[in-house]
Amino acid sequence: MSKGVEWAIHTLLNLAMLGDDKPVGSAQLAAGHGLPVAYHNKQLQSLVKAELLTSTPGPRGGFRLARDPDSISLLDVVLAIEGNGTLFRCTEIRQCGKIGELSTGGDGSTACAVKRAMYRGDVAWREALAAQKLSDVQKELDIDDPSVTTTVRRAFGRD
Amino acid sequence: MSKGVEWAIHTLLNLAMLGDDKPVGSAQLAAGHGLPVAYHNKQLQSLVKAELLTSTPGPRGGFRLARDPDSISLLDVVLAIEGNGTLFRCTEIRQCGKIGELSTGGDGSTACAVKRAMYRGDVAWREALAAQKLSDVQKELDIDDPSVTTTVRRAFGRD
DNA sequence: GTCTAAATACTCGGATACCCGCTGTCCGAGTGGTCCGGG
Protein backbone atom coordinates (compact mmCIF):
# COMPACT_ATOMS: atom_id res chain seq x y z
CA MET A 1 0.00 0.00 0.00
CA SER A 2 1.34 3.41 -0.96
CA LYS A 3 2.52 6.05 1.51
CA GLY A 4 -0.14 8.42 0.19
CA VAL A 5 -2.71 6.67 2.35
CA GLU A 6 -0.89 7.58 5.54
CA TRP A 7 -0.42 11.14 4.30
CA ALA A 8 -4.08 11.49 3.38
CA ILE A 9 -5.36 10.19 6.71
CA HIS A 10 -3.15 12.49 8.73
CA THR A 11 -4.05 15.43 6.52
CA LEU A 12 -7.77 14.79 6.83
CA LEU A 13 -7.40 14.43 10.59
CA ASN A 14 -5.58 17.75 10.77
CA LEU A 15 -8.37 19.44 8.86
CA ALA A 16 -10.88 17.79 11.19
CA MET A 17 -9.02 19.09 14.24
CA LEU A 18 -8.97 22.63 12.89
CA GLY A 19 -12.72 22.42 12.91
CA ASP A 20 -13.55 25.66 11.16
CA ASP A 21 -14.36 25.93 7.47
CA LYS A 22 -11.45 28.11 6.44
CA PRO A 23 -9.56 26.58 3.50
CA VAL A 24 -6.00 25.46 4.14
CA GLY A 25 -3.44 25.59 1.34
CA SER A 26 -1.65 22.55 0.02
CA ALA A 27 1.70 24.00 1.10
CA GLN A 28 0.60 24.41 4.70
CA LEU A 29 -0.89 20.93 4.86
CA ALA A 30 2.32 19.42 3.50
CA ALA A 31 4.49 21.46 5.87
CA GLY A 32 2.50 20.10 8.79
CA HIS A 33 4.18 16.73 8.37
CA GLY A 34 7.20 17.64 6.25
CA LEU A 35 5.84 16.07 3.06
CA PRO A 36 6.87 16.89 -0.53
CA VAL A 37 4.46 19.67 -1.45
CA ALA A 38 3.77 18.97 -5.11
CA TYR A 39 3.23 15.24 -4.77
CA HIS A 40 1.09 15.67 -1.70
CA ASN A 41 -0.98 18.11 -3.73
CA LYS A 42 -1.54 15.34 -6.25
CA GLN A 43 -2.93 13.08 -3.54
CA LEU A 44 -5.22 15.87 -2.36
CA GLN A 45 -6.65 16.05 -5.84
CA SER A 46 -7.53 12.38 -5.55
CA LEU A 47 -9.37 13.15 -2.34
CA VAL A 48 -11.26 15.92 -4.11
CA LYS A 49 -12.28 13.55 -6.89
CA ALA A 50 -13.50 11.12 -4.25
CA GLU A 51 -15.55 13.97 -2.76
CA LEU A 52 -13.81 13.83 0.59
CA LEU A 53 -12.37 17.32 0.16
CA THR A 54 -13.52 20.47 -1.61
CA SER A 55 -11.00 22.81 -3.15
CA THR A 56 -11.23 26.56 -3.67
CA PRO A 57 -8.75 28.23 -6.01
CA GLY A 58 -7.25 31.70 -5.81
CA PRO A 59 -5.67 33.58 -2.90
CA ARG A 60 -6.96 32.53 0.54
CA GLY A 61 -7.97 29.32 -1.20
CA GLY A 62 -7.15 25.75 -0.24
CA PHE A 63 -8.88 22.55 0.86
CA ARG A 64 -11.76 21.92 3.22
CA LEU A 65 -13.41 18.74 4.44
CA ALA A 66 -16.37 17.97 2.20
CA ARG A 67 -18.22 16.04 4.91
CA ASP A 68 -18.28 15.63 8.67
CA PRO A 69 -15.46 13.47 10.07
CA ASP A 70 -18.01 10.97 11.38
CA SER A 71 -19.22 10.23 7.86
CA ILE A 72 -15.75 9.55 6.41
CA SER A 73 -14.39 6.08 6.99
CA LEU A 74 -10.80 4.93 6.69
CA LEU A 75 -11.92 2.75 3.81
CA ASP A 76 -13.13 5.84 1.96
CA VAL A 77 -9.66 7.33 2.25
CA VAL A 78 -7.87 4.16 1.17
CA LEU A 79 -10.10 3.70 -1.87
CA ALA A 80 -9.73 7.36 -2.80
CA ILE A 81 -5.93 7.04 -2.93
CA GLU A 82 -5.43 3.45 -4.07
CA GLY A 83 -8.39 3.23 -6.42
CA ASN A 84 -11.36 0.97 -5.81
CA GLY A 85 -9.63 -2.24 -6.86
CA THR A 86 -9.48 -5.34 -4.67
CA LEU A 87 -6.37 -6.51 -2.81
CA PHE A 88 -6.40 -9.86 -4.63
CA ARG A 89 -6.79 -9.82 -8.39
CA CYS A 90 -8.02 -13.05 -9.96
CA THR A 91 -6.48 -13.72 -13.38
CA GLU A 92 -8.58 -16.83 -14.02
CA ILE A 93 -5.49 -18.96 -14.49
CA ARG A 94 -7.69 -21.95 -13.66
CA GLN A 95 -8.92 -21.69 -17.24
CA CYS A 96 -5.41 -21.64 -18.69
CA GLY A 97 -2.84 -24.34 -19.33
CA LYS A 98 -3.37 -28.07 -19.40
CA ILE A 99 -5.78 -28.12 -16.50
CA GLY A 100 -7.86 -25.36 -18.03
CA GLU A 101 -8.06 -27.18 -21.34
CA LEU A 102 -9.04 -30.52 -19.83
CA SER A 103 -11.47 -28.96 -17.38
CA THR A 104 -15.03 -29.54 -18.48
CA GLY A 105 -17.19 -30.48 -15.50
CA GLY A 106 -17.95 -27.24 -13.65
CA ASP A 107 -20.39 -24.78 -15.11
CA GLY A 108 -18.75 -21.50 -16.01
CA SER A 109 -21.20 -19.53 -13.92
CA THR A 110 -19.57 -20.15 -10.53
CA ALA A 111 -16.60 -17.96 -9.72
CA CYS A 112 -13.23 -19.54 -8.97
CA ALA A 113 -13.15 -20.98 -5.44
CA VAL A 114 -9.75 -19.42 -4.86
CA LYS A 115 -11.15 -16.05 -5.85
CA ARG A 116 -14.07 -16.45 -3.47
CA ALA A 117 -11.81 -17.46 -0.60
CA MET A 118 -9.44 -14.56 -1.09
CA TYR A 119 -12.32 -12.13 -1.44
CA ARG A 120 -13.55 -13.17 2.00
CA GLY A 121 -10.32 -11.80 3.41
CA ASP A 122 -10.76 -8.70 1.30
CA VAL A 123 -14.28 -8.13 2.64
CA ALA A 124 -13.14 -8.58 6.24
CA TRP A 125 -10.46 -5.96 5.67
CA ARG A 126 -12.87 -3.51 4.08
CA GLU A 127 -15.46 -3.95 6.81
CA ALA A 128 -12.87 -3.34 9.52
CA LEU A 129 -11.76 -0.13 7.83
CA ALA A 130 -15.29 0.98 6.96
CA ALA A 131 -16.31 0.63 10.61
CA GLN A 132 -13.73 3.18 11.70
CA LYS A 133 -14.59 6.79 10.96
CA LEU A 134 -12.21 9.70 11.03
CA SER A 135 -13.97 10.98 14.12
CA ASP A 136 -13.16 7.74 15.96
CA VAL A 137 -9.48 8.02 15.16
CA GLN A 138 -9.58 11.67 16.15
CA LYS A 139 -10.99 10.70 19.56
CA GLU A 140 -8.24 8.12 20.09
CA LEU A 141 -5.67 10.66 19.06
CA ASP A 142 -7.08 13.07 21.63
CA ILE A 143 -7.04 10.44 24.38
CA ASP A 144 -3.38 9.63 23.68
CA ASP A 145 -2.44 13.30 23.79
CA PRO A 146 -5.13 15.78 24.92
CA SER A 147 -3.03 18.70 23.70
CA VAL A 148 -2.89 17.45 20.13
CA THR A 149 -5.73 19.65 18.88
CA THR A 150 -4.11 22.78 20.30
CA THR A 151 -0.77 21.74 18.83
CA VAL A 152 -2.28 21.27 15.39
CA ARG A 153 -4.15 24.57 15.51
CA ARG A 154 -0.92 26.31 16.51
CA ALA A 155 1.05 24.57 13.76
CA PHE A 156 -1.38 25.97 11.21
CA GLY A 157 -1.18 29.50 12.57
CA ARG A 158 -4.56 29.53 14.28
CA ASP A 159 -4.80 31.15 17.72
CA MET B 1 -0.84 -7.90 -4.38
CA SER B 2 1.37 -9.79 -6.83
CA LYS B 3 0.13 -12.47 -9.20
CA GLY B 4 2.48 -14.97 -7.58
CA VAL B 5 -0.04 -15.43 -4.78
CA GLU B 6 -2.70 -16.72 -7.16
CA TRP B 7 -0.15 -18.95 -8.86
CA ALA B 8 1.08 -20.36 -5.56
CA ILE B 9 -2.39 -21.15 -4.24
CA HIS B 10 -3.44 -22.96 -7.41
CA THR B 11 -0.15 -24.85 -7.51
CA LEU B 12 -0.44 -25.95 -3.90
CA LEU B 13 -4.04 -27.01 -4.52
CA ASN B 14 -2.97 -29.07 -7.50
CA LEU B 15 -0.34 -30.83 -5.41
CA ALA B 16 -2.96 -31.43 -2.74
CA MET B 17 -5.34 -32.97 -5.28
CA LEU B 18 -2.65 -35.32 -6.58
CA GLY B 19 -2.50 -36.68 -3.08
CA ASP B 20 0.48 -38.97 -3.43
CA ASP B 21 4.01 -38.04 -2.38
CA LYS B 22 5.63 -38.22 -5.79
CA PRO B 23 7.54 -35.02 -6.55
CA VAL B 24 6.27 -32.90 -9.43
CA GLY B 25 8.70 -30.86 -11.49
CA SER B 26 8.51 -27.11 -11.78
CA ALA B 27 7.91 -27.35 -15.52
CA GLN B 28 4.87 -29.61 -15.10
CA LEU B 29 3.39 -27.40 -12.38
CA ALA B 30 3.78 -24.32 -14.55
CA ALA B 31 2.32 -26.07 -17.61
CA GLY B 32 -0.75 -26.94 -15.56
CA HIS B 33 -1.89 -23.32 -15.73
CA GLY B 34 0.22 -21.98 -18.60
CA LEU B 35 2.57 -19.98 -16.39
CA PRO B 36 6.09 -18.77 -17.26
CA VAL B 37 8.23 -21.68 -16.07
CA ALA B 38 11.30 -19.91 -14.74
CA TYR B 39 9.49 -17.20 -12.84
CA HIS B 40 7.04 -19.65 -11.38
CA ASN B 41 10.03 -21.66 -10.24
CA LYS B 42 11.22 -18.60 -8.38
CA GLN B 43 7.95 -18.42 -6.50
CA LEU B 44 8.17 -22.11 -5.64
CA GLN B 45 11.52 -21.43 -4.04
CA SER B 46 9.82 -18.88 -1.80
CA LEU B 47 7.34 -21.57 -0.79
CA VAL B 48 10.22 -23.90 0.03
CA LYS B 49 11.85 -21.25 2.21
CA ALA B 50 8.53 -20.82 4.01
CA GLU B 51 8.48 -24.59 4.57
CA LEU B 52 5.24 -25.10 2.68
CA LEU B 53 6.98 -27.21 0.04
CA THR B 54 9.95 -29.54 0.03
CA SER B 55 12.16 -29.82 -3.02
CA THR B 56 14.17 -32.79 -4.23
CA PRO B 57 16.83 -32.20 -6.88
CA GLY B 58 17.96 -34.49 -9.64
CA PRO B 59 16.01 -36.59 -12.13
CA ARG B 60 12.56 -37.65 -10.93
CA GLY B 61 12.86 -34.70 -8.54
CA GLY B 62 10.45 -31.83 -8.01
CA PHE B 63 8.25 -30.36 -5.30
CA ARG B 64 6.05 -31.97 -2.68
CA LEU B 65 3.75 -30.51 -0.05
CA ALA B 66 5.66 -30.19 3.20
CA ARG B 67 2.53 -30.47 5.35
CA ASP B 68 -1.06 -31.65 5.13
CA PRO B 69 -3.40 -29.29 3.26
CA ASP B 70 -5.46 -28.81 6.43
CA SER B 71 -2.48 -27.28 8.21
CA ILE B 72 -1.66 -24.74 5.50
CA SER B 73 -3.72 -21.55 5.57
CA LEU B 74 -4.16 -19.03 2.78
CA LEU B 75 -2.34 -16.54 5.00
CA ASP B 76 0.69 -18.83 5.06
CA VAL B 77 0.79 -18.77 1.28
CA VAL B 78 0.37 -15.01 1.03
CA LEU B 79 3.09 -14.31 3.58
CA ALA B 80 5.40 -16.80 1.90
CA ILE B 81 5.15 -14.94 -1.41
CA GLU B 82 4.68 -11.33 -0.33
CA GLY B 83 6.93 -11.40 2.72
CA ASN B 84 5.65 -11.03 6.24
CA GLY B 85 5.20 -7.27 6.07
CA THR B 86 1.93 -5.55 6.91
CA LEU B 87 -0.46 -4.05 4.34
CA PHE B 88 -0.16 -0.58 5.91
CA ARG B 89 3.31 0.71 6.65
CA CYS B 90 3.52 3.48 9.24
CA THR B 91 6.25 6.01 8.46
CA GLU B 92 5.71 7.96 11.68
CA ILE B 93 5.07 11.17 9.79
CA ARG B 94 3.26 12.41 12.89
CA GLN B 95 6.70 13.10 14.30
CA CYS B 96 7.83 15.07 11.24
CA GLY B 97 7.13 18.60 10.06
CA LYS B 98 5.72 21.48 12.05
CA ILE B 99 3.21 19.37 13.94
CA GLY B 100 5.88 16.86 14.88
CA GLU B 101 8.16 19.58 16.15
CA LEU B 102 5.49 21.32 18.21
CA SER B 103 4.05 18.07 19.55
CA THR B 104 5.09 17.49 23.13
CA GLY B 105 2.11 16.23 25.13
CA GLY B 106 1.76 12.53 24.33
CA ASP B 107 4.26 10.07 25.73
CA GLY B 108 6.32 8.40 23.03
CA SER B 109 5.35 4.95 24.24
CA THR B 110 1.92 4.79 22.62
CA ALA B 111 1.88 3.91 18.93
CA CYS B 112 0.32 6.28 16.44
CA ALA B 113 -3.48 6.10 16.57
CA VAL B 114 -3.61 5.98 12.77
CA LYS B 115 -1.25 3.03 12.82
CA ARG B 116 -3.36 1.21 15.38
CA ALA B 117 -6.56 1.84 13.41
CA MET B 118 -5.09 0.62 10.14
CA TYR B 119 -3.60 -2.41 11.84
CA ARG B 120 -7.06 -3.43 13.00
CA GLY B 121 -8.01 -3.79 9.36
CA ASP B 122 -4.81 -5.68 8.75
CA VAL B 123 -5.56 -8.11 11.59
CA ALA B 124 -9.09 -8.71 10.31
CA TRP B 125 -7.69 -9.56 6.90
CA ARG B 126 -5.07 -11.90 8.31
CA GLU B 127 -7.58 -13.68 10.53
CA ALA B 128 -9.96 -14.21 7.63
CA LEU B 129 -7.18 -15.72 5.55
CA ALA B 130 -5.70 -17.73 8.42
CA ALA B 131 -9.11 -19.30 9.09
CA GLN B 132 -9.23 -20.79 5.59
CA LYS B 133 -7.02 -23.80 5.02
CA LEU B 134 -6.04 -25.27 1.69
CA SER B 135 -8.22 -28.27 2.46
CA ASP B 136 -11.27 -26.02 2.80
CA VAL B 137 -10.69 -24.44 -0.58
CA GLN B 138 -10.07 -27.88 -2.05
CA LYS B 139 -13.48 -29.03 -0.76
CA GLU B 140 -15.20 -26.00 -2.31
CA LEU B 141 -13.41 -26.64 -5.54
CA ASP B 142 -14.65 -30.21 -5.50
CA ILE B 143 -18.24 -29.14 -4.80
CA ASP B 144 -18.19 -26.69 -7.73
CA ASP B 145 -16.85 -29.37 -10.05
CA PRO B 146 -16.68 -32.96 -8.70
CA SER B 147 -14.51 -34.01 -11.62
CA VAL B 148 -11.77 -31.49 -10.88
CA THR B 149 -9.55 -33.96 -9.02
CA THR B 150 -9.67 -36.44 -11.88
CA THR B 151 -8.99 -33.64 -14.35
CA VAL B 152 -5.93 -32.49 -12.42
CA ARG B 153 -4.58 -36.02 -12.04
CA ARG B 154 -4.99 -36.53 -15.77
CA ALA B 155 -3.34 -33.19 -16.57
CA PHE B 156 -0.29 -34.31 -14.63
CA GLY B 157 -0.10 -37.66 -16.36
CA ARG B 158 -1.40 -39.74 -13.48
CA ASP B 159 -3.84 -42.58 -14.25
C1' DG C 1 -14.80 60.02 -1.96
C1' DT C 2 -16.32 56.29 -4.91
C1' DC C 3 -16.67 53.36 -8.74
C1' DT C 4 -14.32 50.78 -12.33
C1' DA C 5 -10.98 48.18 -14.39
C1' DA C 6 -6.56 46.35 -14.97
C1' DA C 7 -2.48 44.37 -12.86
C1' DT C 8 -1.01 41.06 -9.50
C1' DA C 9 -0.01 37.46 -6.41
C1' DC C 10 -1.50 33.33 -4.85
C1' DT C 11 -4.00 29.00 -5.38
C1' DC C 12 -5.24 24.49 -7.60
C1' DG C 13 -4.73 21.23 -11.63
C1' DG C 14 -2.64 18.48 -14.97
C1' DA C 15 1.45 17.20 -17.83
C1' DT C 16 6.26 15.62 -17.44
C1' DA C 17 10.71 12.76 -15.64
C1' DC C 18 12.73 9.39 -12.13
C1' DC C 19 13.19 5.19 -9.47
C1' DC C 20 12.19 0.97 -7.06
C1' DG C 21 10.09 -3.54 -7.14
C1' DC C 22 7.45 -7.02 -9.54
C1' DT C 23 7.92 -9.60 -13.85
C1' DG C 24 10.40 -12.41 -16.88
C1' DT C 25 14.66 -14.96 -18.49
C1' DC C 26 18.97 -17.24 -18.39
C1' DC C 27 22.74 -20.30 -16.99
C1' DG C 28 25.36 -22.92 -13.37
C1' DA C 29 25.47 -26.48 -9.22
C1' DG C 30 23.96 -30.75 -7.73
C1' DT C 31 21.88 -35.36 -7.89
C1' DG C 32 20.00 -39.76 -9.39
C1' DG C 33 19.78 -42.81 -13.22
C1' DT C 34 22.02 -45.27 -16.88
C1' DC C 35 25.32 -47.51 -19.50
C1' DC C 36 29.65 -49.77 -20.22
C1' DG C 37 33.53 -52.45 -18.89
C1' DG C 38 35.74 -55.69 -15.91
C1' DG C 39 35.77 -59.60 -12.73
Added chain:
DNA sequence: CCCGGACCACTCGGACAGCGGGTATCCGAGTATTTAGAC
Protein backbone atom coordinates in the same frame (compact mmCIF):
# COMPACT_ATOMS: atom_id res chain seq x y z
C1' DC D 1 25.80 -63.02 -14.26
C1' DC D 2 27.22 -59.35 -10.82
C1' DC D 3 29.70 -55.26 -9.38
C1' DG D 4 31.90 -50.74 -9.82
C1' DG D 5 32.73 -46.50 -11.88
C1' DA D 6 32.24 -42.95 -15.15
C1' DC D 7 29.05 -40.47 -18.04
C1' DC D 8 24.82 -38.12 -18.67
C1' DA D 9 20.34 -36.15 -18.47
C1' DC D 10 17.32 -33.87 -15.60
C1' DT D 11 16.24 -31.11 -11.60
C1' DC D 12 16.51 -27.05 -8.46
C1' DG D 13 18.81 -22.58 -7.19
C1' DG D 14 20.46 -18.16 -7.68
C1' DA D 15 22.18 -14.32 -10.77
C1' DC D 16 20.92 -11.13 -14.73
C1' DA D 17 17.58 -7.75 -17.87
C1' DG D 18 12.83 -5.35 -18.76
C1' DC D 19 8.78 -2.85 -17.59
C1' DG D 20 4.92 -0.70 -14.93
C1' DG D 21 3.29 1.94 -11.14
C1' DG D 22 4.28 4.74 -7.30
C1' DT D 23 7.21 8.87 -6.31
C1' DA D 24 8.73 13.38 -7.13
C1' DT D 25 8.80 17.77 -9.73
C1' DC D 26 7.59 21.58 -12.61
C1' DC D 27 4.81 24.88 -15.08
C1' DG D 28 0.25 26.59 -16.79
C1' DA D 29 -5.04 27.91 -15.87
C1' DG D 30 -7.96 30.38 -12.92
C1' DT D 31 -9.55 33.55 -9.26
C1' DA D 32 -9.90 36.96 -5.31
C1' DT D 33 -7.31 40.74 -3.85
C1' DT D 34 -5.21 44.93 -4.45
C1' DT D 35 -4.21 49.18 -6.50
C1' DA D 36 -4.20 52.89 -9.58
C1' DG D 37 -6.91 56.04 -12.19
C1' DA D 38 -10.97 58.54 -13.70
C1' DC D 39 -15.36 60.69 -12.58
